[in-house]
Amino acid sequence: MPSFPPVLQSLPSGAYIFDKDGTLVDTEVVWVETYRRLLAPYGIVHDLDTHRRMMGTSAVDCIRLLQERHPSFAQGSDAVAALIEDRVRLFYATREEMGVRPMAGAQDFLEMCVARKIPMAVATSASRVDAERELTQLGWHNWFGAIVTADDVTRHKPAPDIFLEAARRLTMNPAACTAFEDGLNGVRSAHAAGMSVVFMRDSRFGITPPSEVALTVEGFGDLLAS
Numbered sequence: 001m002p003s004f005p006p007v008l009q010s011l012p013s014g015a016y017i018f019d020k021d022g023t024l025v026d027t028e029v030v031w032v033e034t035y036r037r038l039l040a041p042y043g044i045v046h047d048l049d050t051h052r053r054m055m056g057t058s059a060v061d062c063i064r065l066l067q068e069r070h071p072s073f074a075q076g077s078d079a080v081a082a083l084i085e086d087r088v089r090l091f092y093a094t095r096e097e098m099g100v101r102p103m104a105g106a107q108d109f110l111e112m113c114v115a116r117k118i119p120m121a122v123a124t125s126a127s128r129v130d131a132e133r134e135l136t137q138l139g140w141h142n143w144f145g146a147i148v149t150a151d152d153v154t155r156h157k158p159a160p161d162i163f164l165e166a167a168r169r170l171t172m173n174p175a176a177c178t179a180f181e182d183g184l185n186g187v188r189s190a191h192a193a194g195m196s197v198v199f200m201r202d203s204r205f206g207i208t209p210p211s212e213v214a215l216t217v218e219g220f221g222d223l224l225a226s
Contacts, residue, residue, distance in 0.1 A: 004116065005223045011196045011214055013118055014176030015145075017166045019056065020124035022182040023200050024110075025134050026101045028055065033098070034091045035066070038083070044070045052207055055183030056125050058156040059084050100134050103200075105220025107138075112224075114143055121146040121166040123179070123190075125157055145170050157185040160193035167193070178214075187212050198223075 022028030035054075036046040050069050054062045063083045066073050074083060113120055121144055124131050128149040135141040146169035153161040167174045179190035182200040184207060190197045191212035199213040200220075209216040217223055 004112075007215065007217075007223060008178070008198075011178045011198070012176045013178065015119040015121065015167065015170050015172045015178075016113055016180065017121045017123050017163060017170075017177050017190070017195065018180045019182060019186045020122055020126055020131055020134070022055065022103070022202060022205075023180050023186075024103055024106050024122070024140075025138070026103050027095065027134070028182070028202070029204070030091065030095050030098050033094045034087065035062075037090045037094065038087055039066070039070070039073065042070070042073050044073060048205065052184065052205060055205075056157040056181075056185035056189070058125060058150055059087060061156065063087070100137050102138055103219060105224055108224055109220040110140060110143055119170050119172065120144050121148065121170055123148050123162045123166040125150045125162070125186075127151055157183075158188035158192070160189050163190045163193035163195060167195075183207070184210055 018024050021031065032046065032051055035051065039046050050065065054065055060080060063080050067075055122131060122135065126149055128151045131147055131149050132141060135147065146166050148162050148166045148169065150156060153165055155161045163179060164174060167177050174194040177195045178198060179195045180198045180200055181187045181190055182202055187197050187199060187210050196214040197212060199209050199216040201207060201209060201216055201218055203218065
């Protein structure tokens with residue numbers, strides 16, 4: 001059986017709850033390109049600071065943030081639904097071009113968790129159809145005792161609801177869970193749920209580790225090498 005990473009031994013291991021985009025699956029870069037294409041017809045360049053603020057939030061909140069940041073973008077609540085449809089269409093096209101790839105080390109880390117019988121769940125702001133398609137494509141779907149998506153909660157990250165629901169479905173106390181996240185909204189969500197948080201820092205996005213995290217790593221490779 002694979003050795004348990006020493007760096008995680010001080011953190012709860014009753015269950016591991018993972019964000020999907022940018023944590024397990026390398027789709028955050030797909031979202032960056034999606035928003036670049038969505039904004040380009042308006043003469044707007046999608047900037048990294050705005051994207052960092054969008055990471056982990058709902059589709060509606062993402063569109064409203066873009067409206068707030070860019071006055072030349074389509075404005076008003078009546079435009080939101082159409083923009084979300086465009087966003088989905090562009091995401092599917094971009095994902096088809098770029099492919100669905102696991103984050104480095106994710107496969108090995110999940111296999112270790114399965115071997116050690118650690119209960120696992122996914123808590124993602126993606127839709128159920130997208131989450132299940134990607135996890136199935138990677139061969140991971142059956143490894144998770146719960147897959148909680150944006151379709152399952154009313155309040156999205158940074159509210160704690162999605163992580164609380166994942167713990168509930170695993171019949172685990174949130175305090176016995178460790179969450180794995182790559183975005184600030186997700187970190188705040190998991191922390192508010194009462195979980196310890198491992199921050200999966202992606203150097204491509206330059207996010208400073210927030211004070212709420214218990215551990216910061218550059219990826220699963222850091223955990224597997226420890």
